[in-house]
Amino acid sequence: MENTNINNGIILIPDFSGFTEFVFNTKLYTGEYIVKQLLSILIDINNQYFDISEIEGDAILFYRYDNKPSYKKISGMLRNMRNAFNMKIQELSEMLNTTIELSLKFIVHYGKFSQYNIGSFRKLYGKPIVEAHQMLKNGFAEQPSYALYSHSFLEKSRQLVNIKEKELFEFGEIEYFENMIMKNR
Template sequence: MLYSLIDANEKYFYLSEIEGDAILFYRYNKKPCYKSVMEVLLRMLNAFNYKLIELEKYLGTKINMSLKFILHHGKFSRYNIKYFNKLYGEPIIEAHRLLKNEYAKYPSYILLTNSFLYAIEYSDHNACKNKIYIPEVGLFHYL
């Protein structure tokens, strides 16, 4: 499953580390492009869903897996350890904490944090289909 996400990324984001069932991707960009980021995430979602269906058919059973994307923005540092880029800084700690949030209503989502929304100058916080804005955290887009 992780391979499908990494391949679908098509090197848009850099890969920092894989920890259990989580992948930490990053990208240096003072002003992220919402459209480009969402295209990559939806490509990754499609690859994940395709692989999940393939695996369910092979095993002959339903598999209950979810996918979470946290889009966060802020200053962080990077250092190299052999072949890995280790990231550190407050935004990295915040993103890790947000993976375990209590706000999500459904298991699969894209969370656009307030710092990310501010960076892309996003202002349409009105809830619409599959989206809900929570002022303390940001915008949840349910998949």
């Protein structure tokens, strides 16, 4: 059996840090409203660059088939998402007269994966999907916003990256190598 729907692409997962505590310490309606607003702002900033495979709780599984990923474009998008997220938290905190203790982490991975449909749902399948979810489980949960880039994404986009630009990335960039964290900038 041959699947012709296999392509190389980027997996992007923005995920909220502090979500479990938030759910347990926030009234149901208020929490639902806040999460909906925060997820919506991330989707809006994406501006249809990535497709959405799933939204689960506090995370969005974005993907894009791309043989030439751009570190500069992706890092710029993450910066915009983070800034919009922080501004929305500030706006909601003032509007609802509450403190919202959530931050945003990003997982960026690259590899070969496929897609299949079940009813009206579009599901992704492949090793990079599992690896991206594994990258979410790391020891940086208490950190402020950060981006975790896989080695495969950095290697694929490296030829297009000027190292000086890369070092200017404002919030915690971490290169991730084979389930071990090697560098924290």
